[in-house]
Amino acid sequence: MSPAAPSPDPAAPSPDPAAPRFRVRPPANWINDPNGPFRWRGRHHLFYQHNPDAPRHANVHWGHASSPDLVRWEHHPIALTPTPGGPDEAGCWSGCVVDDDGVPTAVYTGVDRHHTGLGTICLARAADPDDDALTDWKPLPTPVVAGPPPGLDVVMFRDPFVFRFAGRRWALVGAGHADGTPSVLLYDCEDLTDWRFAGVLVDGADPVATAALGDKATGWECPQLYATAGGDWVLVVSLWDGDPRATAYLTGRLRPGDGGDPRFEPRTGGRLDHGRDFYAPAVLQEADRALMWGWSWEARAPREVERAGWAGVLTAPRVVDVHADGALRVVPAPELDLLRAAEPFVTAPGRDPLASGAPLPVRCLLPEAYDLTVTARGLTTVSLLRSAAGAELTVRLDPDAGTVTLDRGGWPRTGGWRPAGREGAEPIVVRAPGREVRVLVDGSLVELFVDDRATVTERVYRRPDDVRELVVTGSPAAVTGWEQALPTPG
Numbered sequence: 001m002s003p004a005a006p007s008p009d010p011a012a013p014s015p016d017p018a019a020p021r022f023r024v025r026p027p028a029n030w031i032n033d034p035n036g037p038f039r040w041r042g043r044h045h046l047f048y049q050h051n052p053d054a055p056r057h058a059n060v061h062w063g064h065a066s067s068p069d070l071v072r073w074e075h076h077p078i079a080l081t082p083t084p085g086g087p088d089e090a091g092c093w094s095g096c097v098v099d100d101d102g103v104p105t106a107v108y109t110g111v112d113r114h115h116t117g118l119g120t121i122c123l124a125r126a127a128d129p130d131d132d133a134l135t136d137w138k139p140l141p142t143p144v145v146a147g148p149p150p151g152l153d154v155v156m157f158r159d160p161f162v163f164r165f166a167g168r169r170w171a172l173v174g175a176g177h178a179d180g181t182p183s184v185l186l187y188d189c190e191d192l193t194d195w196r197f198a199g200v201l202v203d204g205a206d207p208v209a210t211a212a213l214g215d216k217a218t219g220w221e222c223p224q225l226y227a228t229a230g231g232d233w234v235l236v237v238s239l240w241d242g243d244p245r246a247t248a249y250l251t252g253r254l255r256p257g258d259g260g261d262p263r264f265e266p267r268t269g270g271r272l273d274h275g276r277d278f279y280a281p282a283v284l285q286e287a288d289r290a291l292m293w294g295w296s297w298e299a300r301a302p303r304e305v306e307r308a309g310w311a312g313v314l315t316a317p318r319v320v321d322v323h324a325d326g327a328l329r330v331v332p333a334p335e336l337d338l339l340r341a342a343e344p345f346v347t348a349p350g351r352d353p354l355a356s357g358a359p360l361p362v363r364c365l366l367p368e369a370y371d372l373t374v375t376a377r378g379l380t381t382v383s384l385l386r387s388a389a390g391a392e393l394t395v396r397l398d399p400d401a402g403t404v405t406l407d408r409g410g411w412p413r414t415g416g417w418r419p420a421g422r423e424g425a426e427p428i429v430v431r432a433p434g435r436e437v438r439v440l441v442d443g444s445l446v447e448l449f450v451d452d453r454a455t456v457t458e459r460v461y462r463r464p465d466d467v468r469e470l471v472v473t474g475s476p477a478a479v480t481g482w483e484q485a486l487p488t489p490g
Helices: 207-213 302-308 334-339
Strands: 029-040 043-051 061-067 092-100 103-110 120-126 137-139 154-165 168-177 182-191 194-203 219-227 233-240 244-256 262-271 279-285 290-296 318-322 328-332 346-348 362-365 369-376 380-386 392-398 403-407 428-431 436-442 445-450 454-459 469-474 477-483
Touching (some): 029 290, 043 290, 154 182, 244 279, 369 380, 403 445, 403 454
Parallel strands (some): 092 154
Antiparallel strands (some): 103 120, 120 137, 244 262, 279 290, 290 318, 318 328, 362 469, 380 392, 445 454
């Protein structure tokens, strides 16, 4: 098998109408966690968990794509491959990429053939830092951290994330303990080849964490940390209870503790994404913003996945921050506007200027992939899909109640990562001002940005006799929608 997958035009029509065309996914087979978003020589690089042989979660490599503008992505040869007899023989699992004195360096979880459940921390360096594409990578033969620190009864240990604080380099590692307590461990790694355990940054016994994240998770994996312009730090974790469960965040302050090691003081937090098909987000801290991508898994039957020959997709890039009250602030990356067609397919002010001022229903057919914004004054229902039986996929904005509700009950999920959620199609209600929603649809991937405070990520698979039709009813609403298309180079 060649490590370099072919790179078909992502905007070309696919025989599978569920296949997203404008989000990052390999040309075939499996993708899960985004890893190591990294900016190098004017390009964004994005790595991801990848099985190059089948659309199943096994044989984990690191896939690799890069982009000059966050919308046109080029696939590169596989970056990391398990080493026979090495510390990553059973998979190159999640981690990050950092600039180590001018050398791009992957810091990742290696699992050996014994696969005890405890990972090791491994390094791989770009073979040629002058290669803008960062094509070739060389793993170090031994881990820099052989396992969890002694004395803490750690039974889950994985997913390193490196960040800078107070002029020094530190790392987080996701963990779970034998008594069922999740935690994030902290390491000093100013020298990437010499790590020092610096304590538990935060764990599930913290009262703020318990109130914000609940007490169901037995491990916090894929920890990420980003700084905001206002001085807050936001810790992002994926909640694990034997299976992937949900994503959450904690907002707080990072301060030097005794001896100078950072200490995190959370003050609030909550659900990161309110949908059922979002997990393991990765963050890239840039000078003026933080970008986030997540993994959206399949929610259809395994036989359909096998027939399609691909599984999983990464979400649109999101700019994440916090509001003054510590609540999440999240909007689509502005670069996504490059995907908008030259003219909108719908523009509606929401009132009939020649009549009594009563609201006009908005009705038009929807393209395969679109970017739609609806701004409501009062209770407004937005229908996006209609079945032959008359069921509708709707988003309801209710500014008076302070809610936005996604109802996709006519399109039940027939598969998924968590067995208990396979049939889940119950309405999702988000507490928010309820005045604006931006909807990004690309194949089966549906992403809702609610005001600028919440997201909902779901997979919805259209049937052959479904009708893609936009119908907006209720109170006056402003509606604008663009078909998605790749920008012309130049």
